[in-house]
Amino acid sequence: MSSYQLSGYTGLTLNQLQVLYSKYLVPTLKDKAKSTTIASAVALLLGYLAFKKIQEPPHEIRHLPHISYFTMLRSILQGEPTSSLSKRLVIPIISCPENNGLYARINGLGWTVHVASPEANKKMLMRTDIFPKSDPLPGTDGTLASRFLRGPNVLLLNGASWKTQRKLMNPAFHQSIPVNMFGGLVQRLFSVMENETGPINVTNLMMRWTLDVIGQAGFDFDFHATDEPENEWVQVYNSISKGMGKPLWFFFPVLDRKFLWLFPERRKSHKSLDRFLEMLDGVIVKKRKALKENKRNPSMKDNEKDLLTLMLEGSQTGGAALTDRELQSNLCIFFFAGHDTTANALSFIIYFFAKYPKIQQRAREEAHKILGDAPQDVIPTVEETKDMTYINMVIKETLRIKGPVTAIPARRAAEDTELEGVFIPKGTLLTSDIYNMHHNPKIWNDPETFDPERFKAGGEADMLASSGMPWMPFGGGSRLCIGMNFSLAEQRVMISMLLRKYTWRLPEDSIHKDELRTNNIGIMSAKILDIIFEKIY
Structure with a gap:
């Protein structure tokens, strides 16, 4: 050639x-x-x-506009931020009058149709019979990502198996909103922040805090990441997390499968995963034994129990029992879906409050109205978190303009069909392009402007929702993220307590002064995000 x-x-x-x-x-x-x-x-x-x-794309979808593989590869290896990639390559395509919000580009699965239309996304996510989930990691057996993510879990299963797991887990996630645990860990965070001098890297701090949250809320394991960031278990988990986020292994999984002996650091990540999975197995065995021997705390409210306990209790009271392998696989998914995502969402919220002090002050006034302005820590109740109207508007606008999840796991068309008048042949891979739909000027007014008022009652978001799914940081349809309410409550507790305790701002020399700079692969994360905090009490 x-x-x-x-x-x-x-x-x-x-x-x-x-x-x-x-x-x-x-x-x-x-x-x-x-x-x-x-x-x-x-x-x-x-x-x-x-x-x-x-x-080029296969001839079946060559009628769609597309972005070449090497254009994407070059952008990622250069570290081009998600926002720049979107403005330069995607928005010019989907904002054209003749485009219906669909385009194609290649990813780890092959050529995939990206759907950035509220109406098309609604059809795709509601019709799981026509658009079932696809295996996200075909041909990657033995890779780090496959070992951590693949398995019989609620994120990846289809059909009856998925329905059985979802039915069992729904009550656990509806019961488990452990606001007292959230609040106690916020207080631990405050004690760490008080010993810091100068700007604080909130990206790192939120990663540590949410690791403690997901460990305790998921299976009653305390990583102590917030107060002991260098301890053994934190290093084990960080080795796994960082290993899965490196572009080289995303583009060339065969290196992970066939050439692992050439990469000592990669072998360490695999050994860390071995230890992590062994730890989960031990926790599951211990929990089963405790429940069998009826070693329960009768005074503990259901909403403060860890998810593993609630799932095991649910199976004892007539629900379908999960095997140890299914429990282990789902705990891994809880980490994948609930750790980095919430950590980065919190970092982004803190950033926008720093950039817009008037918005920060208005949110603080709401926190004072609900929790009081006494100079002491107050942990919100579940009911009080539901009253945080303006704080919730800020959270939702942050998830629109900088949602950590930029796309959902791929679907595969089970038959010839169409979306927005565009022919989609059987076998086509599709994904909801969340980030670019949230930034499409054909959908949102002035989408690059941070404006929480979009989410007031009867506002722009409500009007758009009548015709499709224009806002979907947690996915949508029957497979809406099972942990959505858990994550939103976690964010409200953290943000309301932080607003009462501190004011904060960006350093004068911040690289994020004009725009939040992020990565462009996997979960969206800010590059080193330093914030200056000043105590109120």
Whole structure:
């Protein structure tokens, strides 16, 4: 294939491909990864992808506008923020008058139709018979991500198996809103913040805090990440989390399966996952034994029990029992869906409050109205979190403009169908493009402006919702995120207590002064986000 022909497929010449490899891919390799052996292996992989896989979309969906694979790869390896990628490549496509909010681009599963239309998303997410979930990691057995995420869990199952698990878990998630536990961990956070001097990296701090929350709320395990950030279990989990977020392994999973012996750091991540899974197995066995021996705390309210306990109790009272493997797989999914997502949402909320002090003060006044303005920590009740109207508006607008989840797990069309008048052939992969739908000027007025008023009663969001799913940071339809109410309550408790305790602002030299700068792969996260906090009491 000539340089000209390759450019036609990828948007790059061979010389540009060489620059991409040497300038952006090689520096991502660690330790001895720049050795001749590894460089040759990666070069061979790039060649394979260029000549065999990186082509135009299959003819069945070639009628859709598309973004080439190497254009996406180059953007990711350059670290282009999600917002820049959206403005440069996606919004010009979906904002055209003739476009119905659908376009194609390649990802880890292959060529996928991205759906950024409220009406089309509603049809896709409501018709699970036509658009069932697809295996998100086909052909990746043995990779770190596959070992952590794949399995018989409520996120990935379809049909009767999914319905059985969802039916069992729904009561647990509706009962478990442990606001006292949330509040106690916020107080632990405050004690750590008081010992800090200068700006605080809230991205890191929220990651640590939400790890403690998901550990205690999920299965009554205290990581002590907030107050002991270097302890053994925190390092174990961080090794897993960081390992799954590296672009190299996302684009080249075969390295994880066939060439792991070349990457010492990657082997450490796999060993960390071994330890983590063994720990979960031990917790499950211990919980089952305690319930069998009736070792329960009768004074503990259901909403303060951990999710694992509630699921096991539910199976004892007539619900379908989950196997240890199913419980382990679902606990992993709780971490994946509930840790990084909520941590980054909280970081983004804190950022927008720092950028817009008038909005921060209005939210503080609401917290004082509900919880009082006495100079002492007050933990909200479940009922009080429901009264936080303006704080909830800020949370929802943050999840619109900078929602950590930018797309949902892929669906696969089970038959020939159509979306918004566009033919979708059987077998096509599709995903809801949440971020770009939230930023589409054909849907939202002035979408790049942070405006919580959109979410007041009868406001823009309410009017848009009558015709589809324009706001869906938690997905939608029958497979709406089971932990949505849990996460929103967690955010309200943290933010209301933080507003009463501190005022905060961005440092003058913040890299985020004009716009929040984020990554562009996986869960959206801010680059180092330093905030200056000042105590009120």
